[in-house]
Amino acid sequence: MLVDHIVSPSPEDLQAFFDSHIHRRxxxxxxxxxxxxxxxxxxxxxxEAGEFLTIIKPDGSLQVxxxxxxxxxxxxxxxxDIFVMQEADHLVxxxxxxxPNEIVRISFLEPALAQAFEIQxxxxxxxxxxxxxxxxxxxxxxxxxxxxxxxxxxxxxxxVGDIDLYAQDAQGNLVVMELKRNKxxxxxxHQLARYVQKIHQQMPKRDIRGFLxxxxxxxxxxxxxxxxxxEFKQITALPEFETNVSQPGLFEGxxx
Amino acid sequence: MLVDHIVSPSPEDLQAFFDSHIHRRxxxxxxxxxxxxxxxxxxxxxxEAGEFLTIIKPDGSLQVxxxxxxxxxxxxxxxxDIFVMQEADHLVxxxxxxxPNEIVRISFLEPALAQAFEIQxxxxxxxxxxxxxxxxxxxxxxxxxxxxxxxxxxxxxxxVGDIDLYAQDAQGNLVVMELKRNKxxxxxxHQLARYVQKIHQQMPKRDIRGFLxxxxxxxxxxxxxxxxxxEFKQITALPEFETNVSQPGLFEGxxx
DNA sequence: ACATGAATATTGGAT
DNA sequence: ATCCAATTTTCATGT
Numbered sequence: 001m002l003v004d005h006i007v008s009p010s011p012e013d014l015q016a017f018f019d020s021h022i023h024r025r026x027x028x029x030x031x032x033x034x035x036x037x038x039x040x041x042x043x044x045x046x047x048e049a050g051e052f053l054t055i056i057k058p059d060g061s062l063q064v065x066x067x068x069x070x071x072x073x074x075x076x077x078x079x080x081d082i083f084v085m086q087e088a089d090h091l092v093x094x095x096x097x098x099x100p101n102e103i104v105r106i107s108f109l110e111p112a113l114a115q116a117f118e119i120q121x122x123x124x125x126x127x128x129x130x131x132x133x134x135x136x137x138x139x140x141x142x143x144x145x146x147x148x149x150x151x152x153x154x155x156x157x158x159x160v161g162d163i164d165l166y167a168q169d170a171q172g173n174l175v176v177m178e179l180k181r182n183k184x185x186x187x188x189x190h191q192l193a194r195y196v197q198k199i200h201q202q203m204p205k206r207d208i209r210g211f212l213x214x215x216x217x218x219x220x221x222x223x224x225x226x227x228x229x230x231e232f233k234q235i236t237a238l239p240e241f242e243t244n245v246s247q248p249g250l251f252e253g254x255x256x
Numbered sequence: 257m258l259v260d261h262i263v264s265p266s267p268e269d270l271q272a273f274f275d276s277h278i279h280r281r282x283x284x285x286x287x288x289x290x291x292x293x294x295x296x297x298x299x300x301x302x303x304e305a306g307e308f309l310t311i312i313k314p315d316g317s318l319q320v321x322x323x324x325x326x327x328x329x330x331x332x333x334x335x336x337d338i339f340v341m342q343e344a345d346h347l348v349x350x351x352x353x354x355x356p357n358e359i360v361r362i363s364f365l366e367p368a369l370a371q372a373f374e375i376q377x378x379x380x381x382x383x384x385x386x387x388x389x390x391x392x393x394x395x396x397x398x399x400x401x402x403x404x405x406x407x408x409x410x411x412x413x414x415x416v417g418d419i420d421l422y423a424q425d426a427q428g429n430l431v432v433m434e435l436k437r438n439k440x441x442x443x444x445x446h447q448l449a450r451y452v453q454k455i456h457q458q459m460p461k462r463d464i465r466g467f468l469x470x471x472x473x474x475x476x477x478x479x480x481x482x483x484x485x486x487e488f489k490q491i492t493a494l495p496e497f498e499t500n501v502s503q504p505g506l507f508e509g510x511x512x
Numbered sequence: 513a514c515a516t517g518a519a520t521a522t523t524g525g526a527t
Numbered sequence: 528a529t530c531c532a533a534t535t536t537t538c539a540t541g542t
Contacts, residue, residue: 001288001307001368002263002288002368002369005261007258028309028321028323032257032258032373032375039520040520041520042385042438042519042520042521043383043384043385043386043437043519043520044383044384044385044520045381045382045383045384045520046381046382047378047380047381047382048378048380049380050376050377050378050379050380051257051374051375051376051378052375052378053284053373053375055321057321057323057324057325058323058324059323059324059325061324061325061326062326063326065284065311065313065375066375066377066378067284067313067314067315067375067376067377067378068313068314068315068317068377069313069315069317069333069537069538070317070318070319070328070331070332070333070537070538071519071521071537071538072326073378073381074520075326075520075522076326076520077325077326077520077521077522077523099528100520102520104520112257112258112373113258113373117288117309117368117369118307119288119307119308119309119321119322119323120306120307120323121306121322121323121324122303122304122306122307122308122322122323122329123306124303124304124305124306125301125302125303125306125329126301126302126303127299127300127301127535128299128300128301129298129299129300129535130299130533130534130535131532131533131534132533157526159476159479159480160442160446160480161442161531161532162526162531162532181299181533181534181535182298182534182535183514183515185515185516185517186416186417186515186516187516187517190416190446190447190450191532194446218514218515218516219514219515220415220515220516221515224415224416295535296535297535298534298535298536299534299535300535301535325522325523326522326523327522327523327534327536330535331535331537332535333535333536333537333538355513356535358535383520385520386518386519386520387517387518387519388518417516417517418516418517437518437519437520438519438520439529439530441530441531441532442530442531443531443532474529474530474531475529475530476530476531477530
């Protein structure tokens with residue numbers, strides 16, 4: 001719901017706009033303006049006089065968008081303090097965060113628009129098809145990976161990280177599994193190798209097999225996997241999502 | 257610059273709004289509405305009737321923002337096709353991408369606002385303090401890592417990835433370096449270990465040292481590093497950015 | 513198009 | 528607060 005809307009605000013208008021909204025933290029604020037943006041903190045960046053859309057949400061997060069891409073040009077996920085100041089002939093917004101110490105300063109050189117609207121928070125968000133879902137599904141149906149597999153543990157902690165799935169095969173060998181919901185890369189291969197090595201150190205007498213469980217694998221990763229004597233177990237990823245979702249029925253099915 | 261602005265548009269208004277803008281790809285479009293969002297592709301998600309802000313940029317990227325956070329609730333970095341359709345008593349926007357195949361559908365149940373504005377593309381963006389900068393700086397001043405170090409190569413490719421910096425120490429030993437601009441984790445330790453092992457395989461006769469070069473390191477990572485016989489080389493990260501940037505002078509300094 | 517790795521990654525969860 | 532791993536990661540880059 002639109003609460004406030006000022007076209008081509010003067011610096012004074014803009015100041016009043018922020019004064020009335022910035023600390024109430026109820027509205028999403030937007031300023032469209034030719035701006036100069038400066039960031040310093042984990043890195044440092046600067047954007048000279050271009051047009052940007054600045055968005056400040058009630059939770060204090062700030063993002064500055066340019067003409068392209070999903071990713072903002074500048075942003076701050078959390079801020080401890082946001083304030084505005086007149087400077088020369090324009091308004092400057094400063095957003096500070098203390099830990100890590102970082103600061104974004106936006107000079108609104110030529111504001112075209114300032115507006116505020118309320119966005120009610122939503123809670124009914126459902127995401128399916130994450131690695132966690134995959135893990136649950138595979139734990140329930142280990143035979144879809146290999147006949148005779150028995151799951152021993154999930155998220156088994158080791159000193160070098162947690163093992164996604166830990167199992168025993170039909171011959172009684174131990175199996176270490178690393179799951180990826182996307183195409184597996186060399187990174188994943190080495191993650192798996194690390195776990196297998198660790199378990200091997202702990203139990204030098206046992207045979208340890210390593211499975212990289214994913215819908216697909218890159219060529220270099222496959223090569224590396226073979227070199228290391230590990231195995232790729234292809235699983236059809238999330239078959240229920242492969243169908244075109246615009247079909248009626250699935251829409252409801254997603255929430256089931 | 258504000259081009260179009262419709263408060264509480266009817267479905268027909270909204271349709272006309274999209275018809276006039278969606279294919280010209282000149283404006284950033286924004287719709288604030290009680291919406292229902294459905295995504296299917298790499299995963300699947302759904303959000304029931306909440307208030308969301310949908311933003312479509314001229315490059316075809318789409319993002320749907322809720323009341324919190326920098327990250328959108330739903331998004332699509334690139335789209336091949338965006339279209340709208342009347343459905344029952346409301347308008348539905350569909351954004352499709354072919355590879356990977358994914359689709360976002362937004363039902364605008366109660367539109368509160370539809371806007372279009374022009375954002376000129378900006379080109380003068382400068383970021384400093386990336387790992388690339390760090391690498392350049394260290395390459396120029398290897399003695400800041402260790403006395404007598406001679407850099408032999410940068411981004412040296414191996415079958416398991418590229419080595420950030422490759423060098424020789426005062427005693428003639430080979431040195432493999434992995435750089436991190438943040439606190440180094442176990443991941444970084446194993447990345448380094450991988451490279452050292454590879455080089456060792458190639459030259460079994462030579463002594464190979466492995467340096468993890470970072471401003472800081474996590475405790476578990478330090479333990480693991482010691483176990484593997486590798487070394488941590490602390491470097492003060494980007495001293496020029498530690499100072500408070502709001503000081504006059506540095507602002508200009510950033511661009512120098 | 514594929515593969516790789518950085519990122520001001522962000523975010524959530526576990527410890 | 529620290530640490531770790533997933534992410535519809537996104538994005539740039541190299542091949």
